[in-house]
Amino acid sequence: MKTFDIHLHTDGYSRCSVINPEELIQRAVELHLDGIAITEHGIRWPDEKFETLKRLAEPHGLMLINGQEVQTYSFQKGMEGEFLIFGLKKSLGSHFPTQELVERVHGEGGILIAAHPYKRSRFGTERYYGAGDRVYEFDLDALELYHPDHDEEALAKVRRAMEKLSLPGTGGSDAHQVHEIGAYLTLFENEVRGEEDFIREIRARRIQGAENPKFKGESPFPLSPQGL
Numbered sequence: 001m002k003t004f005d006i007h008l009h010t011d012g013y014s015r016c017s018v019i020n021p022e023e024l025i026q027r028a029v030e031l032h033l034d035g036i037a038i039t040e041h042g043i044r045w046p047d048e049k050f051e052t053l054k055r056l057a058e059p060h061g062l063m064l065i066n067g068q069e070v071q072t073y074s075f076q077k078g079m080e081g082e083f084l085i086f087g088l089k090k091s092l093g094s095h096f097p098t099q100e101l102v103e104r105v106h107g108e109g110g111i112l113i114a115a116h117p118y119k120r121s122r123f124g125t126e127r128y129y130g131a132g133d134r135v136y137e138f139d140l141d142a143l144e145l146y147h148p149d150h151d152e153e154a155l156a157k158v159r160r161a162m163e164k165l166s167l168p169g170t171g172g173s174d175a176h177q178v179h180e181i182g183a184y185l186t187l188f189e190n191e192v193r194g195e196e197d198f199i200r201e202i203r204a205r206r207i208q209g210a211e212n213p214k215f216k217g218e219s220p221f222p223l224s225p226q227g228l
């Protein structure tokens, strides 16, 4: 099993995060993770800068994946959800309707994971700060199961959707602070040597979400500013 935290924000491109990218790498190495994916809001790290980070991580056997977290909107419904996107070369911003995003990402050979679909909304009229039951409407590649804002009810809802849609569940810490890194994980059955392997293995459902037992019993999650 290879352990990855595939939902992380840094202060490099997410203003809401206080994690310095070098600290992120250091902490991931300390936790003995095999890999991490950086998923800034609507922004993919420029390749050149990302390569610099990779060079810091590689001597420690830590694989880095360059992704992004994209929020979707429609005129009728407003915010439709957030999605972790992998395999695209460009930053997508946050203005697409979900269906358009799905078509674009799949058209370019990428994958979409519904981020925290049943995270409860603290503001506005929407029930969830995530796709909620809209996960049933779109052609997604995985659902984020383990996330700091998923309570028991949310976990049950994601599990039901995973079963009905035959989709795998991932885990990600959505860390915005160093101590949050690695609390939730995505376990890969096979070796992941780069983005291609990462995407193929998720598509093939040879992954599963997990809670990091090292974090059990603690409550390292104050309400995060994410989503405000």
Ligand SMILES: [Zn+2]
Pocket (backbone or CB within 6 Å): 069, 082, 115, 116, 226
């Ligand atoms: Zn999010």
Ligand SMILES: [Zn+2]
Pocket (backbone or CB within 6 Å): 007, 008, 009, 039, 069, 174, 226
């Ligand atoms: Zn996030």
